[in-house]
Each structure stands twice: as structure tokens, then as C-alpha cells.
Amino acid sequence: METSAHIRTENVRKVYNPGRPDEMTALADVSITIARGAVTVIKGPSGSGKTSLLSVIGCMSRPTAGRVFVDGKDVVKLPERFLTDVRRKKFGFIFQQYHLIPNLSTLDNILLPLYPTAMKPPEMKRRARAVMTKLSLAGKQHSKAKNLSGGEQQRVAIARALINDPAVIIADEPTAHLDRGLAAEFMRILASLCWEGRTVLIATHDPFIYGHELVGTTIAMRDGRVEGER
Amino acid sequence: MVKSKIFIGITLGEILLLSLFFLLSHAARLPGREGELQARRELVQRLGLTDFAIWTEARYTRHPSQTDFFSPFQDFPSSLEHFPAGSIIAPVLPSGSDRR
Amino acid sequence: MIKHLKIIDYALASLLRRKYKSLAIITAFTVVVTALASILLFTGALKQEAELILAGAPDLIVQRTAGGRHDLVPVAYADRIRDIPGIGLVVPRYWGYYYDPLTEANYTILGTDGKAERLELLEGRLPEKDGECAVGAGIAEMQRTVSGGELILVDSSNTGVLYEVVGVFRAASSLLTNDLIVLTDNEVIRFFGLPSGKATDISVQVYNREELQTAAAKVKRMLPDTRPITRTELVRTYEMVFNWRSGMLLTVFSAAVIAFCILAWDKATGISADEKREIGILKAVGWDTSDVLALKFWEGLIIALTAFLLGTIAGFVHIFFFKAFLLAPVIKGWSIVFPDFHLAPHLDPYLVFTLGFLTVAPYVASTVIPAWKTAVTDPETIMRG
Numbered sequence: 001m002e003t004s005a006h007i008r009t010e011n012v013r014k015v016y017n018p019g020r021p022d023e024m025t026a027l028a029d030v031s032i033t034i035a036r037g038a039v040t041v042i043k044g045p046s047g048s049g050k051t052s053l054l055s056v057i058g059c060m061s062r063p064t065a066g067r068v069f070v071d072g073k074d075v076v077k078l079p080e081r082f083l084t085d086v087r088r089k090k091f092g093f094i095f096q097q098y099h100l101i102p103n104l105s106t107l108d109n110i111l112l113p114l115y116p117t118a119m120k121p122p123e124m125k126r127r128a129r130a131v132m133t134k135l136s137l138a139g140k141q142h143s144k145a146k147n148l149s150g151g152e153q154q155r156v157a158i159a160r161a162l163i164n165d166p167a168v169i170i171a172d173e174p175t176a177h178l179d180r181g182l183a184a185e186f187m188r189i190l191a192s193l194c195w196e197g198r199t200v201l202i203a204t205h206d207p208f209i210y211g212h213e214l215v216g217t218t219i220a221m222r223d224g225r226v227e228g229e230r
Numbered sequence: 231m232v233k234s235k236i237f238i239g240i241t242l243g244e245i246l247l248l249s250l251f252f253l254l255s256h257a258a259r260l261p262g263r264e265g266e267l268q269a270r271r272e273l274v275q276r277l278g279l280t281d282f283a284i285w286t287e288a289r290y291t292r293h294p295s296q297t298d299f300f301s302p303f304q305d306f307p308s309s310l311e312h313f314p315a316g317s318i319i320a321p322v323l324p325s326g327s328d329r330r
Numbered sequence: 331m332i333k334h335l336k337i338i339d340y341a342l343a344s345l346l347r348r349k350y351k352s353l354a355i356i357t358a359f360t361v362v363v364t365a366l367a368s369i370l371l372f373t374g375a376l377k378q379e380a381e382l383i384l385a386g387a388p389d390l391i392v393q394r395t396a397g398g399r400h401d402l403v404p405v406a407y408a409d410r411i412r413d414i415p416g417i418g419l420v421v422p423r424y425w426g427y428y429y430d431p432l433t434e435a436n437y438t439i440l441g442t443d444g445k446a447e448r449l450e451l452l453e454g455r456l457p458e459k460d461g462e463c464a465v466g467a468g469i470a471e472m473q474r475t476v477s478g479g480e481l482i483l484v485d486s487s488n489t490g491v492l493y494e495v496v497g498v499f500r501a502a503s504s505l506l507t508n509d510l511i512v513l514t515d516n517e518v519i520r521f522f523g524l525p526s527g528k529a530t531d532i533s534v535q536v537y538n539r540e541e542l543q544t545a546a547a548k549v550k551r552m553l554p555d556t557r558p559i560t561r562t563e564l565v566r567t568y569e570m571v572f573n574w575r576s577g578m579l580l581t582v583f584s585a586a587v588i589a590f591c592i593l594a595w596d597k598a599t600g601i602s603a604d605e606k607r608e609i610g611i612l613k614a615v616g617w618d619t620s621d622v623l624a625l626k627f628w629e630g631l632i633i634a635l636t637a638f639l640l641g642t643i644a645g646f647v648h649i650f651f652f653k654a655f656l657l658a659p660v661i662k663g664w665s666i667v668f669p670d671f672h673l674a675p676h677l678d679p680y681l682v683f684t685l686g687f688l689t690v691a692p693y694v695a696s697t698v699i700p701a702w703k704t705a706v707t708d709p710e711t712i713m714r715g
Binding site: 233234235237241244245248254255266267269270271272273274275277279280282284285289292293296297298313319 | 674
Binding site: 052055060061062080084085087088093095099100103104108112113114115116117118119120121160164 | 337611
């Protein structure tokens with residue numbers, strides 16, 4: 001893993017469908033700093049811009065205006081190929097819907113980020129096995145993703161996010177489909193990631209998460225703006 | 231990468247087979263085939279043959295190289311070409327014509 | 331290299347996940363390519379046979395026309411043609427067609443000079459007397475006769491004539507001799523009741539093959555009611571088999587093009603929601619646009635290349651190993667006597683590349699292009715739907 005990344009946004013604005021009747025401003029002038037090696041939570045009600053902010057920080061989309069610094073480098077103006085490289089190497093994304101490919105096996109879903117790299121298959125398999133063992137998925141490697149339980153699917157999503165050994169883990173509403181027991185399990189996994197020195201960024205409106213002792217900083221958002229930071 | 235290796239292997243096999251077919255068509259120049267060709271040429275020369283005996287459904291389709299322009303329509307003034315072979319072979323052009 | 335092998339692996343896995351659909355497309359595509367390849371290989375082989383074999387045909391055939399139709403030619407014309415410089419042997423030919431009402435088949439009756447020669451492709455010999463004949467394999471089979479057997483034909487005076495079969499042409503020559511009945515010249519004249527001093531046409535030898543057109547022009551000038559046919563035109567006739575303007579070829583190609591358009595339309599009318607979502611996931615986990623497009627390219631190429639190669643191989647095997655048995659009924663028309671196609675294998679690389687380009691390129695394009703718009707979009711936008 002590379003040294004934990006330091007992330008900073010400066011006056012970030014994100015407008016969807018600009019100039020069209022359904023134009024929507026998801027983020028308006030957001031400037032935040034994400035602490036290195038800690039758990040930061042972005043909380044807010046539905047529609048507050050949490051997911052959009054995660055996408056912009058995770059290099060999944062470009063802001064309409066403003067800058068995003070990852071390890072001191074402004075990534076907004078990077079050509080697509082370099083941006084993808086940053087996304088792949090530095091970030092591991094856990095989606096709210098998990099977004100696994102249903103008919104692919106657990107193993108193949110986890111290996112997905114490694115296909116377009118020059119890594120040799122034996123090394124790919126070795127990494128996958130290590131991450132599956134860590135997340136207790138070893139017995140499910142050939143099961144199709146659509147046949148897994150909710151908790152198992154989330155662990156596969158986490159494993160896929162970890163396969164590239166990223167410095168930053170981003171999770172969007174990770175406990176939305178989980179019961180309290182599985183939510184606690186998720187936080188235990190997150191704790192182990194923090195101990196490894198990774199930066200964790202979570203968007204949630206679940207009080208179980210943002211009230212958890214693991215959380216370092218909480219940033220409150222409403223209507224695309226930062227309301228407060230604790 | 232097992233699947234990709236199998237696919238590439240099969241594809242190379244198919245290309246090899248096509249290459250063998252290509253060599254086979256050139257091996258047609260081998261003595262055995264040359265002997266066969268010579269025998270057929272001898273037959274053509276001895277009997278003065280001008281056409282392949284393929285379309286025997288009508289006189290003019292049997293000898294397309296010898297047929298004139300009008301035979302397909304010869305039965306009566308507004309008759310139409312009505313043999314299937316007519317839709318396979320193009321009409322013969324008169325000697326000295328440069329329409330082709 | 332490794333990256334591309336891994337992407338190919340993923341593309342194959344992706345196609346196998348929809349294995350019935352993929353198999354159906356490959357099968358339909360292969361059938362289309364087989365049909366096209368069969369026709370192209372058949373015409374190529376026939377053209378080559380014509381070039382190689384009909385090289386022994388007469389240099390010039392002189393016919394006579396009356397009212398635009400073929401008429402018998404006076405034998406005296408042969409003497410006049412002989413006087414043209416550069417002309418060698420000039421021989422009147424006697425031949426015609428015979429319709430057998432019993433078998434409803436047309437035969438060709440050909441006259442020879444009566445020299446009882448043996449030929450490699452003839453089991454027996456050529457006729458030397460008026461009551462003898464040599465027949466093609468197709469006729470022997472149809473009339474159930476053999477060398478040493480008998481053949482009855484009805485002549486122009488409606489009289490049945492019995493011939494002794496002294497030779498049967500071998501099956502290997504059936505492309506040339508399948509429907510032939512060879513009699514002596516005198517017997518042909520008597521059989522058809524040809525008027526004295528008239529022949530069917532005249533065969534002319536030209537010493538200098540470069541001068542064929544000139545010799546033909548001289549004959550035409552000297553005898554304006556004749557129609558000289560050069561050997562070049564003879565060979566060229568077979569280049570025109572399945573010419574693109576021929577009805578049969580237009581029909582087959584139209585069917586192939588329509589089938590192809592249906593395949594391409596299915597792909598080109600935009601990619602499905604599932605495919606869009608999959609591309610979004612790939613981009614989100616670190617695939618860039620070129621990787622996604624490479625994936626789509628390989629998906630298209632795997633199907634198109636497999637279908638093209640299998641189709642071309644099947645076409646070749648069909649024409650040269652199975653004697654074009656599927657194409658034969660299409661070509662046969664209403665022929666009763668129809669030969670087996672013992673064609674020499676002929677594979678033109680230009681034909682293979684053209685067929686490959688015309689089949690593979692459009693299919694790959696119809697797979698890549700619809701995915702393009704999605705592939706260049708931000709992953710977040712794709713996944714938001």
C-alpha cells in the first residue's frame with residue numbers, strides 16, 4: 001500500500017444536466033479536508049450531495065468547478081487515462097448497491113479491477129485468496145454473486161475495493177441494506193483497515209455509523225453545502 | 231487466462247487448416263493432378279469440346295459459350311427467359327465486343 | 331500483452347454467460363458465411379477449371395447466323411477460311427441436341443472423325459463405325475447401359491436406331507462428358523438428317539494465339555453472316571458464372587445482407603441496460619475507456635472471426651470434399667442429367683481476405699460503436715442511470 005493519501009477539495013461545484021430543464025446542483029462550493037489514516041464520515045439526509053461528493057473525491061466524476069487534491073496533486077484536470085490510474089491505485093469504492101456483476105463468481109468479481117493491468121494471473125489469484133481469507137469468503141469463491149446473502153455480497157464488494165491495495169476506502173451508505181449485527185461486522189472490518197493505515201471515507205445517514213467510536217471527523221451536509229464539521 | 235489460450239489455440243488451428251487448404255489448392259500442380267488435368271485437356275482437344283456439361287435443362291444453357299443473345303427469348307416475340315440457369319450465367323457477348 | 335489476454339478472457343467469460351445467444355449468433359453468421367464462401371469458391375474453381383482445361387478447346391469456332399439465330403454453316407466456308415494466312419487446321423463439326431422423351435433429358439450428340447482412339451478418361455474406345463457410340467457416365471447411368479451394351483435413340487425420321495456402346499467416359503470427366511453421346515460424323519449427319527454440304531459449325535486452328543482476335547475479325551469480314559467465337563471468350567464465359575448481376579447471386583447475397591443487417595441491428599440499436607450497467611461497474615473499478623472499448627472489440631471479434639473461419643472452412647469442405655452437394659440443387663435448375671462436381675481445390679487469398687473484411691469488420695463495428703457513448707461517460711453518470 002502507498003502511504004495514506006491526503007485529500008482536499010477547494011470550492012467544488014457539481015451540476016448535473018447543465019443548461020437543461022432538469023438541471024440540478026448537487027454540490028455548491030464544497031471545501032473540505034479528509035484526514036490521513038482516519039475515518040471521516042459525511043452525514044446528511046437523502047439528496048444532500050453525499051454520493052456526489054464521494055464520486056468527485058473518488059475520481060469517478062469531474063466537478064463542474066473547483067479543485068480536488070489527492071496527495072497534493074490536482075486531479076480535476078488530469079486526462080482520463082491518468083485519472084483512471086489514480087482511481088484504480090488510490091481508491092477502493094464500496095457502492096451502496098454493491099454493483100457486483102450478478103452472473104460472475106465471487107472470485108471473478110473481486111478480480112475485476114485487476115483485469116486491465118499487467119499483473120500476471122498467479123499474482124492476481126494470490127491477492128484474491130489473501131483478501132477472501134481476511135473477509136471469510138474463501139468457501140464462496142466459485143459461487144455466483146447473485147446467489148450470495150446481503151452480508152456476503154457486501155464482503156465481496158469490500159474485497160473488490162481492497163484488491164488493488166488502495167490507500168483510501170470510500171463507502172457509500174454501507175449499512176443501508178444490513179441489520180444491526182451485520183452493520184457491527186462492517187465496522188469491525190473497517191477498524192482493521194484503519195489499523196493498516198488506510199484513510200476511510202463514509203457517506204451515511206445511519207446514526208450507528210456516525211456515532212461510532214471509530215469515527216474521527218464528521219462533516220454534515222445539506223442541500224449540497226457543508227453545514228458543519230466535528 | 232485458460233479461456234483466452236483455448237480460444238487463440240482454436241483460432242490458430244482454424245487458420246492453419248485454411249492455410250493447408252491453400253497449400254492443397256497449390257498442390258494441385260503436383261504430378262498426380264497435372265496428369266489428371268492433362269487427361270482432361272486431351273479429351274477437350276480430341277473431341278473439340280467447348281463447354282462444361284452442367285446445365286442440360288435447355289440447349290442454350292448447355293453450351294453458354296456458343297449461344298447467341300436471342301436464344302433465351304426465342305420461343306415467341308415476348309417470351310421471357312425461363313430456365314433457372316439463365317439466372318446463374320451472364321449472357322455471352324459477340325466476338326470483338328469490348329463491353330466487358 | 332498480458333493485459334489483452336486477460337481482457338480476451340473476460341470477453342470470453344462474458345459471451346459464455348450468454349452462451350445460448352452467442353451460439354445462436356455464431357451459428358447464423360457461420361451459415362451466411364458458408365453460403366457466400368461456397369458460391370465464391372465454386373465460381374473460382376470453375377473459372378480455374380475453364381482456364382486450365384478449356385485451354386485445349388478449338389482456337390476459333392465459326393457459326394453461321396440467320397435472322398439472329400444459329401443456322402447450319404456451308405462446308406464450303408471451311409475452304410475459304412483455310413485460305414486466310416495464319417490459319418491452320420479447319421474442320422467442320424457435326425453436333426446437336428437430342429431430347430429423350432422417356433427420361434425428359436437433353437443429351438448432346440457429338441460427331442468424331444471415326445478414329446477408334448483410346449483415351450485415358452474413356453473406358454473403351456471412340457466409335458469407328460456408324461452403329462457404334464461412346465457415352466458419358468450420366469447417360470450410361472440413366473439408360474442403364476455399360477461398355478459393350480446397347481443404346482436406342484430415335485432419329486430425325488422418327489426411326490429407332492440401335493447403337494453398340496463401345497466406350498463410356500469415366501466419372502472423373504463428368505464435368506465435360508456427362509451428357510455426351512459420341513457418334514461418327516457420318517452417323518450424326520444421317521441421324522439429324524443434315525442437308526448435304528452443311529455442318530453445325532467449323533473449328534479453326536490459329537497458329538499464333540496472340541492473333542485470335544485478328545483472325546476472328548478476318549473471318550467476320552470475309553463471311554459477314556458468320557459469328558466467330560474465340561477461345562478467350564469461351565473461357566471468359568465461366569468467369570461470368572454467378573456474376574454479381576445474375577439473378578441467383580443477387581438473391582443469395584440479398585438474403586445474406588438482410589440476415590446480416592438483422593444481426594447488426596440487434597447490436598446497433600443501443601446497448602441494453604444490463605450492458606450499460608456492466609460498463610459503469612467496470613469503469614468504476616478502474617477500467618478506462620480504452621479498456622472497455624477493447625473488451626467490446628474482442629467480444630465482437632471473437633464471434634465474427636469464429637463465424638468467418640468456420641464458414642470459410644465449411645464452404646471449402648462443402649465444395650471440394652462433398653462436391654458442392656448443397657449448391658448442386660440450386661445450380662441444377664431443371665436439368666435431368668447433372669454432373670458430379672469433381673473440382674480441383676482452389677482457394678484465392680484475395681477472396682478470403684475480402685470475405686473476411688466484409689463479414690468481420692461490420693460486425694465488430696456494430697459491437698463497438700453502440701458501446702462507445704457509454705464507454706466515454708463518467709462511471710458515476712452511467713451508474714446513476
